[in-house]
Amino acid sequence: MSTTASAAGSTGETRAYRDYGRPLWRRVLLSREAAVIALLILVWIVGYTQVPHFAAPITLTFLLQDMAPVLLIALPMTLIIITGEIDLSVASVMGLSSALIGILTQQGWAFGAAFLVALIVGLVAGLVNGVLVTVVGLPSLAVTIGTLALYRGIAQGLLGSKAITDFPSEWTSLATGNIPGTPLPIVTVLIVVLALVFGLLLHFTPFGRGVYAIGLSADAAAFSGVRITRTKIILFALAGLVSAVAGAYYTLRFGSARGDNATGLELSVVAAVLLGGVSIFGGRGALPGVLAGALLIGAIASALRLAGITSDVINVVTGVLLVLSVVIAGLLGKLRFRRLRIVKS
Amino acid sequence: MSAATTSFARRGVLGRLSALAAARETGIFLALVLVLVVTTAKSPSFLFSADGFRDLLLTPSTLVLIAVGQAIVIITRNVDLSVGSIIGLTAYLTGVLFKYNPGLPIPVVMLLAVLFGAGLGLVNGVLVSVAKVPSLVITLGTLYAYRGINVVWTGSNRINASDMPRDFLAIGTAKLWVLPVITLIAVVVLVIAALVLRSSRSGRELYAIGSDPDAAHLYGLKVGRRVLWAFVASGTLAGLAGVLYTARYGTVDSQAGYGLELQAVGAAVIGGVAIFGGSGSVGGAALGAVLLLTINRALPVLGIPDFWQGAVVGVLIIAAIILDRLLALRQARKLTVMEDSAA
Amino acid sequence: MPDDIPPAAPATGSTPSAGAPSGAAASTAPAAPSAPAALELRDISKAFGQVIALRSGTLRLESGSIHALIGENGAGKSTLVKIIAGLYQRDAGEFLLGGESVDFRSTAESKAAGIAVIYQEPTLFPDLSVTENIFMGRQPLKGLRRIDRAAMREQALGLFQRLGVRIHPDRPARGLSIADQQIIEIAKAISLDARVLVMDEPTAALSGVEVDRLFAVARALRDEGRALLFISHRFDEVFALCDTVTVMRDGAYIATQPIAETDTAKLVRQMVGRDVAELFPKQEAVIGDELLRVEGLTSPLFADVDLSVRSGEIVGLAGLVGAGRSEVVRAVFGVDRYDSGTVTVEGRALAPHDPTAAMRAGLALVPEDRRAQGLVLGTTVARNLTMAIRSKLTKAGILTRAAENQAARVWASRLEVKSSALDAEVGTFSGGNQQKVVLAKWLATNPKVLIVDEPTRGIDVGTKSEVHRLLSELAGQGLGILMISSELPEVLGMADRVIVMREGRVTAELSRADANPESVMSAATGAGAAA
Structure with a gap:
């Protein structure tokens, strides 16, 4: 114990602090994200070599189109789950956005204007979640099961069983077309841009550090000046906004606005986020893993479909992967925890 | 209460009545009565007709079963999202057993299906309690996996009423005096579950575990085993619900029970079961289920298109959790006052 | 000047109790027992992988006696307690209970054998009634194995009466003070008829009155013939309550002695293995301009609090736990809300309920609970x-x-x-x-003003003096320091000025010259000099 050295002003020996306790390869390769990315690459290689037509560009196009809503909403969902909360209402906000766009365009609104209204409503829907969770102080799981029913109910109440299918082709082609000269759908641009924005926000800003701190220890975060209420409200609002965008995309892609559009998609989003290595208890996880998680689900679905296996198997695969990933992570974590506890005692 | 100033005397008859009035379940019950009164005033046949009375009791029965199971799980600070998928699988198994093994006695088929549900619940329970993974994640996974297995197994196949024995289907419509048999089954299950949770040592341990799992472990309670049994109970009740679903509707496809998990959680939350465990009752969850489905049936009668059902359910859930929060705050204040005056 | 402060000594003026009854007869080493001890550990070791948490844990508890276990953090006390509780299993050594060798695989087994462990932070089930908390798992039953609630309630009332406390038997455990939670734990132990009671730092979060009540209960239990193990960092309490003391260091047993045959200095030497520099008295610093001023601060937890801190000054905020000191500094820093009053830093008013604004203005708060509030542990x-x-x-x-x-x-x-x-x-x-x-x-x-809330609670003696030196140097550099401490010697040694709070109000402001154990304690308790 170097108890005699002076504390402030550091007159004693200076200590050398390494940046990292473990070598680079261990940090990178043993991370949860690396495992998901490796699995994604593996599925890709198997698909490419074993599954007919998997290598065709159109496969990538469909995969990205199919997974676009999940990829988009998984971005804000990742941040929300890292703060220790959850938002199950996202697919209902998609449905609400879809229904609004349908009704308003049918009444003669320009698509752009209808889209804007849908965005605002999505933002408000997210704000309502955020306020109920933070200001009123209710558990987000219960709140968003409630708003899941509420927002979906409004969407279905507005449209009934109607489907509105008449959308201007310049807009639908945005959702179905590709970036010229590539197999990548135009929505890829949106995904990449938003992924960069959310990636920067989470990993390279003081706000992002606050997000992790809230999930690990809300008390300590508050004592360090992290604005918990504001942070969470912003995240829920962002989830609402992005879900509204995803709802508009969904509507245009299928050319159909219905109250029950994207029912159940919230579970796919949560599955992708958790599969990507985000802890349901908050505080841990990273965006690259989540993107890989979503793409992994998409790639397996594509491969199965092309291999002639009924694509419903994807549900089994998703479920089993999700369970396995957390069980394995749990077992590894238990080992780690045991080591931690030792040092403490 | 002036009695509290001298001792913490047991409440008298009046005290008990006021406790009853304050109970969370009473609120839900009154809401249910209100819905019935208003709707029946608009259209007397809603209650006062053979069909109306039957539907009032029969419609919620399946949901009551899984809401009871869900409440048991939620009380331990877990959640079972796979119940809808378990209903799907057990309902289809019931149909398949009848269709391809016509020789099997009806009770055997029913028992097998219920056991199948218990087995699926056991898988959840083992994963949650042994692998120590949060149940939200595990049961989200098994929601997918069970439903996927169901879809693959069923394909586009569909079990129709003609594939099943008439006696079995009769369970769906049979009555004992004025009470539908399915409702009676639900009530019996409810009473047993309520007794176990309220008055048995193991039942109280479920509350202790949900109230603080770490403390329960430190106390020496068998946390893993209790949680495992809670999931088995939920799976068993979902299995029973699957069997009764088949008896009642007579047709089963791969989508049976789809989305019921959220209704079950919703019913429990509306009935006052705290989502983070430790408090609430199966009776409340059952009342929540009845209220939820009765409102759904009342809306068209009241002239509201039934497309708005979801919105009403959502408002109900949110109102219920806000109410619970307010009640908790009020109770905390009241206790402080009581002890101050007692001290 | 702090020369008259006894080194790390009994703070409340209570002298080491002279007549340690049964302990005095015990030998200085726990060997060669004539009658079987209530509980005896011999050379217990426990390792976690590479790390050895306990090398040779040795302890002998006699019935009808209160035994203290002391040692720095990391000395192995907690591991020893967890082995007694059945939470950990020992690697080697002997564990005897009433002379019989035992081997606990779980906390349930140790409980069944008559051992009750009361942890620093009691672990009750917040949603359940206090009655259910006491009887969980062994509720009285009536027909059909149903729980007999009426009988259970009666028994709980009986226990509370015996302990002389008023707690509503039907109230949920949520919201109980830590002191009352400990009472529930003790009631649990009595209802179990535990022969051995282990209390792991039970007084860490208690106020003076609550400590007195706890000690009265502990003595009553001793007189009933139970064996008690009391783990504490506070020497004054050890001397006031215990009959025998065992010291541990670096996972090993050092010594056991009757309390009457030892003193603070000796215990500290045994704990640390060498002489430590005594409390570091504050250096002289130039007291400059006023940096922080709090006026009329009021919330449901405190009222009309006025205080100020100047550059170069260390202001001690003394009082019993629960006097509202932490609540005041939390409100000043903006973590909590307050109803009225003003906080000014260097003459500028500070926006309420906004820690970010407080930080910008130059405030810093080292909070009370290091692990939950100070650090993001993960x-x-x-x-x-x-x-x-x-x-x-x-x-x-x-x-x-x-x-x-x-x-x-x-x-x-x-x-x-x-x-x-x-x-x-x-x-x-x-x-x-x-x-x-x-x-x-x-x-x-x-920061311009550093607020520290119990800066040395639960840390080892070595780091403690480092922290004192640091605070003194910082004041020398012109910082204003507001220090909450429940350790009187620390307050008296470090502070230029002492503000005393009681029940949410400031009851005294004492200059360094006027501050002594008697003046501070009388302002803190509202009575004459502390007992």
């Missing part, structure tokens, strides 16, 4: 060190790990944080090392 040293300055480390809004590490390295070495890498998780650190991280984190904000 993350790294670097992230913790830079948590409060993370917004200042950005370039064009972007915060990089390199920038964090650079700043973290500076502050880690300034406070000599013990860690080889910056990405080590702080959860693995010792209490003293963690406290250095918290201090560094706040010094990094370059």
Whole structure:
């Protein structure tokens, strides 16, 4: 114990602090994200070599189109789950956005204007979640099961069983077309841009550090000046906004606005986020893993479909992967925890 | 209460009545009565007709079963999202057993299906309690996996009423005096579950575990085993619900029970079961289920298109959790006052 | 001047109890028992992988006696307690209960054998009634194995009466004070008819009155012939309550002695293995302009609090636990709300309920609960060190790990944080090392006023004197320091001025010359000099 050295002003020996306790390869390769990315690459290689037509560009196009809503909403969902909360209402906000766009365009609104209204409503829907969770102080799981029913109910109440299918082709082609000269759908641009924005926000800003701190220890975060209420409200609002965008995309892609559009998609989003290595208890996880998680689900679905296996198997695969990933992570974590506890005692 | 100033005397008859009035379940019950009164005033046949009375009791029965199971799980600070998928699988198994093994006695088929549900619940329970993974994640996974297995197994196949024995289907419509048999089954299950949770040592341990799992472990309670049994109970009740679903509707496809998990959680939350465990009752969850489905049936009668059902359910859930929060705050204040005056 | 302060000595003026009854007869080593002890551990060892938590745990508890177990953090006390509780299983050594060798696989088994362990933070089930908490798992039954609630309630009332407390048997455990939670734990132990009661730092969060009540209960239990083990960091309590004391160091047994045959200095030597520098008295510093002024601060938890801190000054905020001191500084820093009053820093009013504004104005708060409030336990040293300055480390809004590490390295070495890498998780650190991280984190904000809430609670003697030296140096550099401490010698040794609170109000403001144990305690308790 170097108890005699002076504390402030550091007159004693200076200590050398390494940046990292473990070598680079261990940090990178043993991370949860690396495992998901490796699995994604593996599925890709198997698909490419074993599954007919998997290598065709159109496969990538469909995969990205199919997974676009999940990829988009998984971005804000990742941040929300890292703060220790959850938002199950996202697919209902998609449905609400879809229904609004349908009704308003049918009444003669320009698509752009209808889209804007849908965005605002999505933002408000997210704000309502955020306020109920933070200001009123209710558990987000219960709140968003409630708003899941509420927002979906409004969407279905507005449209009934109607489907509105008449959308201007310049807009639908945005959702179905590709970036010229590539197999990548135009929505890829949106995904990449938003992924960069959310990636920067989470990993390279003081706000992002606050997000992790809230999930690990809300008390300590508050004592360090992290604005918990504001942070969470912003995240829920962002989830609402992005879900509204995803709802508009969904509507245009299928050319159909219905109250029950994207029912159940919230579970796919949560599955992708958790599969990507985000802890349901908050505080841990990273965006690259989540993107890989979503793409992994998409790639397996594509491969199965092309291999002639009924694509419903994807549900089994998703479920089993999700369970396995957390069980394995749990077992590894238990080992780690045991080591931690030792040092403490 | 002036009695509290001298001792913490047991409440008298009046005290008990006021406790009853304050109970969370009473609120839900009154809401249910209100819905019935208003709707029946608009259209007397809603209650006062053979069909109306039957539907009032029969419609919620399946949901009551899984809401009871869900409440048991939620009380331990877990959640079972796979119940809808378990209903799907057990309902289809019931149909398949009848269709391809016509020789099997009806009770055997029913028992097998219920056991199948218990087995699926056991898988959840083992994963949650042994692998120590949060149940939200595990049961989200098994929601997918069970439903996927169901879809693959069923394909586009569909079990129709003609594939099943008439006696079995009769369970769906049979009555004992004025009470539908399915409702009676639900009530019996409810009473047993309520007794176990309220008055048995193991039942109280479920509350202790949900109230603080770490403390329960430190106390020496068998946390893993209790949680495992809670999931088995939920799976068993979902299995029973699957069997009764088949008896009642007579047709089963791969989508049976789809989305019921959220209704079950919703019913429990509306009935006052705290989502983070430790408090609430199966009776409340059952009342929540009845209220939820009765409102759904009342809306068209009241002239509201039934497309708005979801919105009403959502408002109900949110109102219920806000109410619970307010009640908790009020109770905390009241206790402080009581002890101050007692001290 | 602090010369008259007894070194780390009984603070409340209670002298080491002379007549230690049964303990006096015990030999200085726990060997050669004539009658079987209530509980005896011999050379217990426990390792976790590579790390040896306990080398030779030895302890002998006699019935009808209160035994103290002391040692620095990391001495192995907690591991020993957890082995007694059945939470851990020993690797080697003997564990005898009433002369019989036992082998507990779980807490349930040790409980069944008559051992009750009361942890520092009692672990009750918040949603259940206090009655259910006492009887969980062994409720009285009536027909059909149904729980007999009426009988259970009667028994609970009987227990409360015996302990002389008024707690409503039907109230949920949520919201009970820590003292009342401990009473529930003790009621549980009595209802179990536990022969051995282990109390792991039970007084850490209690006020003076509550400590007195607890001690009365403990003595009553001793007189009933039970064996009690009392773990504490506070020497005054050890001397006031216990009959025998065992010292541990570095996972090993050092000595057992009757309390009458030892004194504080001797115990400290045994704990540390050498003489430590005594409390570091504050150096003289130039007292300058007023930096912080609080006027009329009022909330449901405190009322009309006035205080000020000047440059170069250490202001001690004394009082019993529960007097509202932590609540005041939390409100000042903006973590909690207050109803009325003003906080000004360097003459400028501070916006209420906004820690960010407080930080910007130059306030820093090292909170009471290091592990829950001071640190984000799941993350790294670097992230913790830079948590409060993370917004200042950005370039064009972007915060990089390199920038964090650079700043973290500076502050880690300034406070000599013990860690080889910056990405080590702080959860693995010792209490003293963690406290250095918290201090560094706040010094990094370059504060004008540093508020420290129990800065040395639960940290080892060595780091403690380091912290005192640091605070003194900081004052010398012109910082204003507001220090909450429940250790009287610390307050008296360090503070230029002492403000005393009782029941949410300031009851005295004493200059260094006027502050002595009697004046502070009488203001803190509202009575004459403390008992």
